[in-house]
Amino acid sequence: KAGVTQTPRYLIKTRGQQVTLSCSPISGHRSVSWYQQTPGQGLQFLFEYFSETQRNKGNFPGRFSGRQFSNSRSEMNVSTLELGDSALYLCASSLAGQGPFNEQFFGPGTRLTVL
Amino acid sequence: GIQVEQSPPDLILQEGANSTLRCNFSDSVNNLQWFHQNPWGQLINLFYIPSGTKQNGRLSATTVATERYSLLYISSSQTTDSGVYFCAGSGGTSYGKLTFGQGTILTVHP
Numbered sequence: 001k002a003g004v005t006q007t008p009r010y011l012i013k014t015r016g017q018q019v020t021l022s023c024s025p026i027s028g029h030r031s032v033s034w035y036q037q038t039p040g041q042g043l044q045f046l047f048e049y050f051s052e053t054q055r056n057k058g059n060f061p062g063r064f065s066g067r068q069f070s071n072s073r074s075e076m077n078v079s080t081l082e083l084g085d086s087a088l089y090l091c092a093s094s095l096a097g098q099g100p101f102n103e104q105f106f107g108p109g110t111r112l113t114v115l
Numbered sequence: 116g117i118q119v120e121q122s123p124p125d126l127i128l129q130e131g132a133n134s135t136l137r138c139n140f141s142d143s144v145n146n147l148q149w150f151h152q153n154p155w156g157q158l159i160n161l162f163y164i165p166s167g168t169k170q171n172g173r174l175s176a177t178t179v180a181t182e183r184y185s186l187l188y189i190s191s192s193q194t195t196d197s198g199v200y201f202c203a204g205s206g207g208t209s210y211g212k213l214t215f216g217q218g219t220i221l222t223v224h225p
Contacts, residue, residue: 033211037156042218043201048211056212088156094211102146102210106158 001027004093004107012113018079021110025072025093031055032074033104034066037088046089049074050096078112086114117142117206121216128223133190136219138202140183145206147178148213149187152199161187161200192223 005024013019025032033056034046045058049068066076072093078085090109095101118141128134140147149161162169166180173192178185189196199220203213 031211033213035213035215043203043215045212045214050211056209058212090156090158092158092213096210102205103148103160103163104146104211104213105160106150108155108157111156 004091004105006089006091006107006110008110009108010111010113012115013081014115015081015083017081018077019081019112020075020077021089021091021112023074023076023091023093023107025074025091026105029093029095029105030072031094031096032068032072033092033094034074034076035090035092036060037090037109038084038086043090046076081114083114085112087112116209117144117204117214119202119204119214119216121200121202121219123219124217125220126222128192128221130192130194130223130225132192132223133188134192134221136187136189136200136202136221138185138187138204138216140185140204142206143180143183144204146210146213147185147202147204149176149185150201150203151196152201152218154198158201165204189221192221194223194225197221197223 033048048056068074092104120139150158162176168177199218203215
């Protein structure tokens with residue numbers, strides 16, 4: 001079974017631009033979560049989508065948004081990019097539900113550089 | 116929300132040594148996972164262990180849920196074990212929201 005895939009793997013943008021990252025979960029997984037990793041703040045939760053609805057949200061400004069499609073694929077968008085948005089963005093998927101269905105599996109990440 | 120504290124922050128070993136990494140949680144969790152982050156940034160699943168003990172080769176993990184901590188044991192360490200180890204958990208209805216510790220940077224010298 002294929003793992004979680006993320007595209008693109010690397011991205012360079014300039015301040016003020018916007019960016020869209022894509023995540024395809026493991027087949028059959030219905031929950032997709034997004035995380036931001038920076039050297040200063042570590043790994044931080046952005047949001048989680050389940051059945052096309054945002055179920056949980058972290059403490060990020062409204063410039064960060066996401067959505068989930070009916071096939072469980074997810075996208076996240078960052079508008080008006082700032083230098084501090086440079087980070088590794090990780091996507092994870094799970095079957096969703098209680099117990100071991102909760103276990104999250106991560107993709108390889110998208111490394112975003114904002115100049 | 117849940118706070119996660121990992122220790123030690125850094126660990127340097129000689130090949131063949133054993134080590135124990137610890138993770139403390141501020142509240143009860145219903146999902147607890149250990150990861151190894153490879154040099155390219157991908158998080159590799161090691162254990163899903165909200166309670167009890169599991170073993171996988173040279174690695175094992177124990178979670179004492181009532182005392183809100185988890186331990187990751189690495190025996191007979193190899194240079195390929197080097198990297199960053201994270202624990203993460205979620206509680207209540209926050210199924211898709213993992214809170215991560217700051218990680219333990221493990222360096223194994225030949």
